[in-house]
Amino acid sequence: MPWSGCADGESRARHATALRVPVNQGNMPGIQSTFLAMDTEEGVEVVWNELLFTDKKAFKAHEEKIKTMFEQLVLVDHPNIVKLHKYWLDVKDSKARVIFITEYVSSGSLKQFLKKTKKNHKAMNARAWKRWCTQILSALSFLHSCEPPIIHGNLTSDTIFIQHNGLIKIGSVWHRVFANALPDDLRSPIRIEREELRNLHFFPPEYGQKADGTAVDIFSFGMCALEMAVLEIQTNGDTRVSEEAIARARHSLDDPNMREFILSCLTLNPDKRPSAHNLLFHRVLFEVHSLKLLAAHCFINHQYLMPENVVEEKIKELDLNMVMAEIRREGRPGAQWRYSEVSFLELDKFLEDVRNGIYPLMNFAVSRPHALPRALSQPQEDPQKAKTPTPEPFDVETRKVVQMQCNMELNEDKSQWHLTLLLILEDKLHRQLSYDLLPTDNSKDLATELVHYGFIHEDDCEKLATFLESAFHKHRSQAL
Secondary structure: OOOEEEEOOOOOOOOEEEEEEEOOOOOOOOOOEEEEEEEOOOOEEEEEEEEEEOOHHHHHHOHHHHHHHHHHHOOOOOOOEOOEEEEEEEEEOOEEEEEEEEEOOOOOEHHHHHHHHHHOOOOOOHHHHHHHHHHHHHHHHHHHOEEOOOOOOOOOOOOEEEOOOOOEEEOOOHHHHHHHHOOHHHOOOOOOOOOOHHHHHHOOOOOOOOOOOOHHHHHHHHHHHHHHHHOOOOOOOOOOOOHHHHHHHHHOOOOHHHHHHHHHHOOOOHHHOOOHHHHOOOOOOOOOOOHHHHHHHHHHHOHHHOOOOHHHHHHHHOOOOOEEEEEOOOOOOOEEEEHHHOOHHHHHHHHHHHHHOOOOOHHHOOOOOEEOOHHHOOOOOOOOOOOOOOOOOOOOOOOOEEEEEEEEEEOOOOOOEEEEEEEEEOOOOEEEEEEEOOOOOOHHHHHHHHHHOOOOOHHHHHHHHHHHHHHHHHHHHHHO
């Protein structure tokens, strides 16, 4: 491995210490224990999940498949999906367990938030309802556009979480993939049927049948959207939500567009339910995004090319009395806006919200398939029949690069370039790498190598290659 590098306090493995404080991170079927834990590498709270298997022999027979499955689930990455960070297997005596670490959402579930709102005698804000629906559909559209699609299969107001800043995240994404991929002799800990009667209304009639598909999630989303709109579907003391209670909730909706939107999701025929992507274009949600939001997304997507404090530095350079926009009108005074009228603190907060996924641009995204890791798609060949001399890759990097800087210097005899690369990851970790360039090296191969060794996320490969190509051209031109 020719690359050398270091990072501030970095370890390649993610370490977590369970605090043995039980947490309720939603209805996670099959999870025997869920604890609050401390990630000792990054100093943040996470959730420690334990999935117990009592048949050790059957578990050992499928151990490699379970490993591969979890390794690929770690790669599922979206701002509105609870992140699965790391996993490991623990096999002792006659039992075996899978321990996996997930993101901790401290503000609680959507159901808890709706109950608090109703208790305070407040009505649901229509704008907040639209923003939440857009974020949930953004996550579902991402999952459903994978090839083959990832079906959540457990979407309820218990498995949707809301942060204090309004960011929505859906959890328990791993469950359906895991349950479908496991052989029959290992499915015992994964409950397919819903044992909690209070949540049965979230699942359509076709749920659990062999032919069910992404429409299952659309029905569940429709029920969540209804519950968000009315705050609570009354049960009259019954354990299970009745059809009459759901009908009363539907009829209580004043907005005809909202009612039509929800009813289209709750259609009993799964073939007639709209897709998550198409729902984002429904008139109750669709809006032409402001130029401010489009500019913010463009800024965030290219921030890796800019210094870390670029906004602050640019503000210092501005003449606050300068006109930044003007409307000219014939025969009457125009309107002007000066930089002094801009709240830069609000601008920083807005950029942070866009970065966190609160304002996705899904309305303008074409429906494009995401490459789903092979372990989550079709059954694999017997590993004994598919052995190759390819070495095993290093741990996969799940964090994205938010900023890149590089420097190139010729050695003393001017015969070789020395490359120094600084990468700042989304958790503020600084990673510095150095490399002696060979005449045959090219930017694409170097970026691919960094993905292989676990230094960068695979989604950053193309933009790093472009960045390196630009740096090579710049420094080599100056040396001529």
